[in-house]
Amino acid sequence: MAKNVKIYSTPTCPWCIRVKQFLKDNNIVFEDYDVSSDRLRADEMVKKSGQMAVPVLDIEGEIIVGFDREKIKQSLGV
Amino acid sequence: MYDLIIVGAGPAGITASVYAARKKMDFLVVTGDIGGQTAWSGDIGNYTGYQFITGPDLVEKFEEHMFSYNTSVKGGEEVIEVTGAGEGILVKTNKASYQAKAVIVASGKRSRELGVPGEKEYKNKGISYCATCDGPLFSAKNVAIIGGGNSALDAALQLIKIAKYTYIINNTPKLGGDALMRQKIEGARNVEILNNTEVTAVFGAEMVNAVKVNYKGEEKILPVEGIFVEIGLIPNADFVKGVEKNSRGEIKVNSRNETSSPGIFAAGDVTDVPEKQIIIAAGEGAKACLAAFRYVARH
Incomplete structure (x- = not known):
């Protein structure tokens, strides 16, 4: 069963683009929240990660800040 | 080998x-x-x-x-x-x-990092080294940009469009960088340029809420939620x-x-x-x- 993956990102952030590309390359379906325009999702991201930084990944409740390839791979089993 | x-x-x-x-x-x-x-x-x-x-x-x-x-x-x-x-x-x-x-x-x-108290604690909790990435999170908030060169001006141009009020804290007598960028910033209403000013500390609770600066021996505390470090x-x-x-x-x-x-x-x-x-x-x-x-x- 595929894991529920959410990404909180901004359109201009280079690492956000890289994370999304990485997920696509690995055929991972994800929901993308643009926190530059969605205030509620931005607050939700800060609450979840305890940080004011993008990108943030929520993989079934596991929070990963930044493009941490190894952690993401491990969490998704890819 | x-x-x-x-x-x-x-x-x-x-x-x-x-x-x-x-x-x-x-x-x-x-x-x-x-x-x-x-x-x-x-x-x-x-x-x-x-x-x-x-x-x-x-x-x-x-x-x-x-x-x-x-x-x-x-x-x-x-x-x-x-x-x-x-x-x-x-x-x-x-x-x-x-x-x-x-x-x-x-x-x-x-x-380059600031090397002041509070910087490590509040990294990614209001302190950012990438305005392009994290800038949009600070819409309608007060922010400070530290630096006076092109990368600081670049960050300022992005943030004056997003933030409520932007301080530019520059430790030299005047801003450097490209004249064209400087003009755009100096013409903006929601920006204040503090020259000859050094950052001495970052304060906060869970997230950043202020930055302490020193202008020729006079200390000031600026209420900001975001600090963008662009000092090279x-x-x-x-x-x-x-x-x-x-x-x-x-x-x-x-x-x-x-x-x-x-x-x-x-x-x-x-x-x-x-x-x-x-x-x-x-x-x-x-x-x-x-x-x-x-x-x-x-x-």
């Missing part, structure tokens, strides 16, 4: 790896990340062959090229020491130790022992990318090569690899 170890995988390291692969050297790339500063760049219009490409896209091209040769890359490894000269150079990382006849240091540069770059060269460096901490190289230590070569932004550009770093990586190849063939 490897023929060659390349430290870093930005434009210099990756280009060196392509040359090493084509020379069929027995080599390894050890790096914390892939792409280096290029991965953080926005739009690039001066890399020959691409009239326009974004930083992340160019890095993807670099990466594809590197991996097309079955190159062995130790990713996510932080190099803590490069020592020795002549026979067998030791590369120690946070995970392992490797030995090679030659090493190319292509570890680039990183953002420093070379990632501390781990390279026994090579000569200049006053900026850059590794000195000659026209063949040799350092003062035989067998240790360096390329790209970590060196004292004039002009820090992606295309120059890539070219320097190629030169360093060819020089290292000749060195290994002789030893």
Whole structure:
């Protein structure tokens, strides 16, 4: 069963683009929240990660800040 | 023992790896990340062959090229020491130790930090080193940009559109950078430029809520929720022992990318090569690899 993956990102952030590309390359379906325009999702991201930084990944409740390839791979089993 | 170890995988390291692969050297790339500063760049219009490409896209091209040769890359490894000269150079990382006849240091540069109390605690909790990335999170908030050069002005131009009020805290008598950018900033209503001003501390609760500054001995506390640090770059060269460096901490190289230590070569932004550009770093990586190849063939 595929894991529920959410990404909180901004359109201009280079690492956000890289994370999304990485997920696509690995055929991972994800929901993308643009926190530059969605205030509620931005607050939700800060609450979840305890940080004011993008990108943030929520993989079934596991929070990963930044493009941490190894952690993401491990969490998704890819 | 490897023929060659390349430290870093930005434009210099990756280009060196392509040359090493084509020379069929027995080599390894050890790096914390892939792409280096290029991965953080926005739009690039001066890399020959691409009239326009974004930083992340160019890095993807670099990466594809590197991996097309079955190159062995130790990713996510932080190099803590490069020592020795002549026979067998030791590369120690946070995970392992490797030995090679030659090493190319292509570890680039990183953002300079403020070095004030509160900076470490509030990193990513209001303090950011990437306005392009995190700027949009501070819409309708008060922010401070630290610095007075082009990267600070660039951050300011982005933030005055988003933030409620922007302070620019600059420790020199006036802002540097391009005149055109300066004019745009000086014409904005929601910005205040504080020259001759030093940051002395960052305060907060869970997140940043203020920055303390010093203007000619007078202390002031500015209520801000975001702090963007744009005070330049420093070379990632501390781990390279026994090579000569200049006053900026850059590794000195000659026209063949040799350092003062035989067998240790360096390329790209970590060196004292004039002009820090992606295309120059890539070219320097190629030169360093060819020089290292000749060195290994002789030893």
